[in-house]
Amino acid sequence: MAKDEPNLLQRLFAAADSEDDLTPVDLEELEGAALRRRISLSWLAMLPLLGVYFSGVKMAADRGMATRNTSELFCGQLLRIFGSHADTVGFGLLAILTAGAILRAVSLRWPMGEGVLWSILEGAGIGLILGPFLLFAVGLFPAYLPSAELVAEVGTPAASRVALVVGGAAWEELLFRVLVYAALLALGRGLFVHLGANRQTARVSAEVFACILSSLAFAAFHLQAVVGWMGVGGEDFEPRVFVWRMVAGALLAIIARTRGLGVAAWAHAIFNVGLVLGAGPGVFLMGNGGS
Numbered sequence: 001m002a003k004d005e006p007n008l009l010q011r012l013f014a015a016a017d018s019e020d021d022l023t024p025v026d027l028e029e030l031e032g033a034a035l036r037r038r039i040s041l042s043w044l045a046m047l048p049l050l051g052v053y054f055s056g057v058k059m060a061a062d063r064g065m066a067t068r069n070t071s072e073l074f075c076g077q078l079l080r081i082f083g084s085h086a087d088t089v090g091f092g093l094l095a096i097l098t099a100g101a102i103l104r105a106v107s108l109r110w111p112m113g114e115g116v117l118w119s120i121l122e123g124a125g126i127g128l129i130l131g132p133f134l135l136f137a138v139g140l141f142p143a144y145l146p147s148a149e150l151v152a153e154v155g156t157p158a159a160s161r162v163a164l165v166v167g168g169a170a171w172e173e174l175l176f177r178v179l180v181y182a183a184l185l186a187l188g189r190g191l192f193v194h195l196g197a198n199r200q201t202a203r204v205s206a207e208v209f210a211c212i213l214s215s216l217a218f219a220a221f222h223l224q225a226v227v228g229w230m231g232v233g234g235e236d237f238e239p240r241v242f243v244w245r246m247v248a249g250a251l252l253a254i255i256a257r258t259r260g261l262g263v264a265a266w267a268h269a270i271f272n273v274g275l276v277l278g279a280g281p282g283v284f285l286m287g288n289g290g291s
Helices: 008-012 024-028 032-036 039-062 070-075 077-107 112-139 159-194 199-220 224-230 239-258 261-276
Strands: none
Touching: 032 039, 032 112, 039 077, 039 112, 039 159, 039 261, 070 077, 070 159, 070 224, 077 112, 112 239, 112 261, 159 199, 159 239, 159 261, 199 239, 239 261
16 A cells, blocks of 8 residues: 655644654665754754854953843853853863764764755755745734834944844754754643544644744743843833744744754844844835835
8 A cells, every 4th residue: 555645734844754763774865855854964054153153252242242142041041050160061062962963974974065065055045035935924914014123223233243143043943943842842742642632643733833832932032021030131022023023933943844953043044134134024015114
């Protein structure tokens, strides 16, 4: 009997196949999107973004500004137990993760050049069209279209600010499209199985559940009421901006699950570049900040 073809929802929210479920031959023959969904290669593709981020942190510090991405600060909370050695321990962990990713890719004979380079190129390409696509998606509900709220400050942004928003995309993807999404996915699967759903229905339903709730968390993490306890600035709640960020989070979650985490990180980074350079919704809309 021929193997059943996956339906649209299954293809759209398909989780990256577990590496444990693949034979060595399957792993060696990975290509295209299947290759770019490997978490090890995604991590290597994000390393340039992390490098840019830490350069931005240093540049900001040299200017007397202690500016950090809130997702990076949140991920580093557990390291505070190491006191003044927290940054050293953090860099050590990043080095271990990088070495592990390289060793895994080499041991399984994955084409690292193809996986990493094409993750970057595909992500950059998606990032260029993400803004207009997001504008179209939110535009289905015109009352929630932000125009002036996301316009960048007048003038050329500082190099440190550009570096922070570009590199910060990697931290936000790690937090929301890996840690938060994975936790919600596991919770959703258990919940739907408990409610009597079969394995496949539970899996697809859990993907939708995790996509929606992780996107809500992503939007909420920009609010002062949520991140203020870390001593960083946040925004007041504004419905249109919140919806904009929630839809952006959902699109990035879909990209991460279908194309790979590295692709999503680079798409997010390029999208952020557009925003910080002034290519917010107002650029595409007539009136109220548009032209």
